[in-house]
Amino acid sequence: MDAGKIQAAGEGGDYRLKFTGDVRLTLCNSLDQFLEEMFDDDHFRSVVIDLTQTEGIDSTSLGLLAKLSVQAKKRFDYVPTIVSSNPDITRILLSMGFDRVFDIVEEANIKSTPLKEIVCEACSEHVVKGHVLSAHRTLMDLNEKNKETFSELVKSLEGK
Structure with a gap:
């Protein structure tokens, strides 16, 4: 699998994210910062997540996408769109309950x-742990299956 990268563009309140290759935890801090900037845009209208070239995606990255959808609905009453032509990726999305929070x-x-790559910024273990915990809590809130799947990981990260 190719190393993952995330590219983004925004114009006139319309945003696009493109995930390519094997998208993993190492990109989570940079993605989270981009999402905050996107949602701070007073002209925000839409966001499309292109997963057509995604080969793999970890649960932390999925949790950040779920957070994106929750925030878009909460702040703008908007449901984001995910474009996925890979049956394996689509199966993962459906198993996580993404069809309830995304088109x-x-x-x-x-x-x-034109897309620009979101550059991976180094961050402390504490910051990474916070992103992982937040992402998995968001996934757990989507459905009961996710709650069962990730409850032990969340307990472990919380130190319980």
């Missing part, structure tokens, strides 16, 4: 705005 489509007419 999931196989293809979409996506603006060709």
